[in-house]
Amino acid sequence: MLFRRYAAGLGRYVTRRLGPDLAQDIVAETFLAAFRQRGGYDTSRQCARPWLYGIAANLIRRHYRDEERMLRALERTGIDPVAESAADHVEARLAADATSRAVAAALASLSPGQLEVVLLVTWAELTYDQVAEALGIPEGTVRSRMNRARLQLRAALGGFGPATAFDGQE
């Protein structure tokens, strides 16, 4: 069953992006949508993960402003509204370090399309072809968005040596 296999991972991913309150609605909507679309879904496909993350991506996109606002709050105050609301532990409430604040700022400066690709790769650990499948875009577009986003992130994070070994050309 899809839910048993993927719910925990998807739940964590969406929570990381939007916090537990929005995540519970989005995860629920994702699985309900998946359940309703099951007739049109090719079950012979090896892995339903990209499909599920694609449904979730559509739902997450509606909350882009919230996501950006929370990243900016982390940048500004060092308090992460997401970690704060998701935290069971005291340590999560501690102010974030300078790096986290800079990363939050850098992510907030990405376009919604770039942010989607970067987080599907780094947080959801989807491969480029899976991201392409999830978002319904060509793999080349995934690569170019990724490259552009990485340049931007690198610039925003103050640079860690010269940019080398990109996956492709800008």
Place this chain on the structure above:
Amino acid sequence: MDTDELTQVARLRAEVRSGSELAKAQRLLAAEIAAASGAAARGRGKGRGRRLAVVGTVAAAVAAAVIVAGLRTHPGPGVARPTVRPPTAHVPGPAASEAELVAYATKAAAAAPPFRPGPHEWVYSKVLAATSANEGGSLQGPITGRRVTQTWTRVDGREQAVLQHGRLYLSGLIGSPEGWKSVSYSYLKSLPADPARLRAIIAAEAGPADANIFNAVQALLENAVALPPRLNAALYGVLASLSQVRFEPSVTDLAGRTGVGLAIVEEGYIRQIIIINPASYAFMGEKSVAIRAHVSVALDGTLHVKKGQVLGWWALLRSGIVRHAGQLP
């Protein structure tokens, strides 16, 4: 190192764990699965999309219309006590044409007692649906069984509950049926009772083709919402105004009751029939039948439909307004 910026991104919020956010999904999914087995019998796959796009939509599943005004003389088994008193005025009938049907239904609506359900009251509905093997949104073969589903939909359209195996599953609603901005009673009450004006509003939302409008009206009727009596009559008026819609003088619902029907042929082979009580003009249920053989090819398999095959059949057995989900009228 080249990966640094991505590694840093990967570390952000790495401490976040999944947990409580799954409970809601689990609960709603369980309700959906439970209810879907009942819904499958009622409509074709296509119908599913037409119904409420709802979290936990039991509504999607529980396609049961509650024409509250019409409930007043709702016949059929299991009707212990109508929620709304029958009108004392004489309602003529039975209708012999769509024009008569609309005229009589309009008259009945005008004679209906004032009806104003509170936003937090619930519409109860009990639906009997035909089932078959290999259900997938439609009857995919001979009818092999019948299933009763009971649901409660809040009048403001924000919540729904379904009774399954003795347990009540509650869920939030986030959508409205295709072609409708809202199903809250206050919104529905604001719609015009003039069929031509109502049709224009539906067409703007659902599309101007006869099939679009028919589907939108059907979606509202079958989605367990409280309908103002005048709107109910106006909906029939809208259907009657569609050039592709035909009046059927006698249609039997799944519970064996005879009604009149308004029917349209969709996709060239499916006759969709809305069944209406010939005395009270309440919505009674639906039936869809293949009028010619058809083969449909989809990702999940090829479906052969025979001429005369019943694709969906269900009856609204009982409905009414109650104070709490789980209560019977």
